[in-house]
Amino acid sequence: MAGPKATMWRLEPHSRGKHHILRRYVQAWLPIMTSSHGRVVLVDGFAGPGRYLGGEEGSPLILLKAYLEHRYRNHMTSEIVYLFIDDRADRVEHLRKEIGILELPANVQVDIQHGTYQDLFRRRLDALQESGQRLAPTFAFIDPFGYSDAPMDLTGLFLQFQRCEVLIYIPLPFVARFLDRDGQETALNALFGTNRWREGIPLSWDQRLTFLHDLFRDQLRSSGCTYVRSFEIRSGAARGYHLFFGTTSLRGLEKMKEAMWSLDPLTGQQFGDSTNGDQLVLFQAEPDTTPLLNALKEQFSNHEFSIEAAERLTLTDTPFATGHLRNRTLAPAERRGELEAITARSRVRTYAPGTRLRFRA
Numbered sequence: 001m002a003g004p005k006a007t008m009w010r011l012e013p014h015s016r017g018k019h020h021i022l023r024r025y026v027q028a029w030l031p032i033m034t035s036s037h038g039r040v041v042l043v044d045g046f047a048g049p050g051r052y053l054g055g056e057e058g059s060p061l062i063l064l065k066a067y068l069e070h071r072y073r074n075h076m077t078s079e080i081v082y083l084f085i086d087d088r089a090d091r092v093e094h095l096r097k098e099i100g101i102l103e104l105p106a107n108v109q110v111d112i113q114h115g116t117y118q119d120l121f122r123r124r125l126d127a128l129q130e131s132g133q134r135l136a137p138t139f140a141f142i143d144p145f146g147y148s149d150a151p152m153d154l155t156g157l158f159l160q161f162q163r164c165e166v167l168i169y170i171p172l173p174f175v176a177r178f179l180d181r182d183g184q185e186t187a188l189n190a191l192f193g194t195n196r197w198r199e200g201i202p203l204s205w206d207q208r209l210t211f212l213h214d215l216f217r218d219q220l221r222s223s224g225c226t227y228v229r230s231f232e233i234r235s236g237a238a239r240g241y242h243l244f245f246g247t248t249s250l251r252g253l254e255k256m257k258e259a260m261w262s263l264d265p266l267t268g269q270q271f272g273d274s275t276n277g278d279q280l281v282l283f284q285a286e287p288d289t290t291p292l293l294n295a296l297k298e299q300f301s302n303h304e305f306s307i308e309a310a311e312r313l314t315l316t317d318t319p320f321a322t323g324h325l326r327n328r329t330l331a332p333a334e335r336r337g338e339l340e341a342i343t344a345r346s347r348v349r350t351y352a353p354g355t356r357l358r359f360r361a
């Protein structure tokens, strides 16, 4: 997957989905991280020229504006460090121009590097490791054209640092297509950090996609992410392109799920380029939370449980966000007589911190 030759290219509709999630997540991440850290870092390892042919902003500008145009910017006085990397000199030059016309406050530093993500980022992490220094909380966006340049071992090295998170775009159908082609072995071993991708070769197309998705998710988990969540970006009829998010923070997982649900209010798991992202956000769809109720019943049976335990289960074991729990799931179950509160409450069907509940047998 060579990508376009020209410096800039047209924004493909499905990339709007990618950008929506990136913007929403970083808008939520910044106030959380800056409230307890004097310095935070945002890395765009495959930054591109910063703008598309139609004038739309690319990921580096989206990351910068998530801070510059944040409504709580005045409360976020920490040092905000951006590292943008691209291996094409013309794109780096274009990005420098785009950023050169922005008015950056003194607490914002932008470092634009020409080179490959694999080399530059690895050298930075190696230097930090050797010097025994800690990395400030860092969010890395990894958005290659293909799959050869984002090795799992580098992601793993990065995730060894505390409070570091990744959002990686992987064109899985493209990977699946090349699975049995000669000469792909090194790239595929590097992408997955294992040669187990070979087990996908005898599978049918759909099974292959699912297998590769699950393998990538599991490898990301074993690289150091406690929580991994994926989101499908559909391009026309093509299925299987995925954004993978990895974090060690439950709060990070919660914020990412909120970003995903804001793009897909029905399932929180996919975006199709036939749908306009902005309209979708305004469209008030109601998700079916029956699977969440079933997961809660299965986990807690008729034992007592806390609202905090229910929130945690919602986040870690289901596709749902905590915003689906109280009014959409617990309150209707209580109204139907399936659930009772053990703790005394001042108002019915409210679930303040510390509330204890039980499903009726």
Ligand SMILES: C[S@@+](CC[C@H](N)C(=O)[O-])C[C@H]1O[C@@H](n2cnc3c(N)ncnc32)[C@H](O)[C@@H]1O
Pocket (backbone or CB within 6 Å): 003, 045, 046, 047, 048, 049, 050, 057, 058, 059, 060, 085, 086, 087, 088, 091, 115, 116, 117, 118, 143, 144, 145, 149
């Ligand atoms: C998919 S585009 C990035 C788009 C950008 N993230 C956005 O959303 O606006 C991938 C970019 O990575 C650059 N690139 C390709 N291989 C690279 C590598 N090994 N290291 C760094 N950049 C690379 C390409 O020149 C291209 O600009």
